[in-house]
Amino acid sequence: MMRTNIVIDDALIEEAMKLSNLKTKKEVVNLALKEFVQTRKRKNLKDLKGKIEFADDYDYKKMRKSL
Template sequence: MATNLAIDPELLDRALSVSGVRTKKEAVTIALREFIARREQARIVESFGTLDWDDDYDYKADRRSRDLDGEPVE
């Protein structure tokens, strides 16, 4: 899919320089992937502290009750 974009040439030159790639397409693709990953990570970070926590939960006892495959020990 061909797309025409007016990208700041100085930004594109810097992206080429710091990325080490040879083409503008590669630089833009990397930039978009990193942008998406950063936004997705930010959404995860925003969820920190929003889960209910059970202070009485004994994770060590839970681990002892399971085998190496995570199956309950009988």
């Protein structure tokens, strides 16, 4: 964990707390950071679309069954 002091828009944090039903600013900031990271990771995966070639014998349905 890293302790830090930051200036946050009061109206924005209040709106985020209402929308999320979270009780503390810390919870809201942590959730926002998690969602930001998840969104960026998904975006990066979308950038790979059409750039990956699968083996001719690749069977995604068979792979799903083994999970």
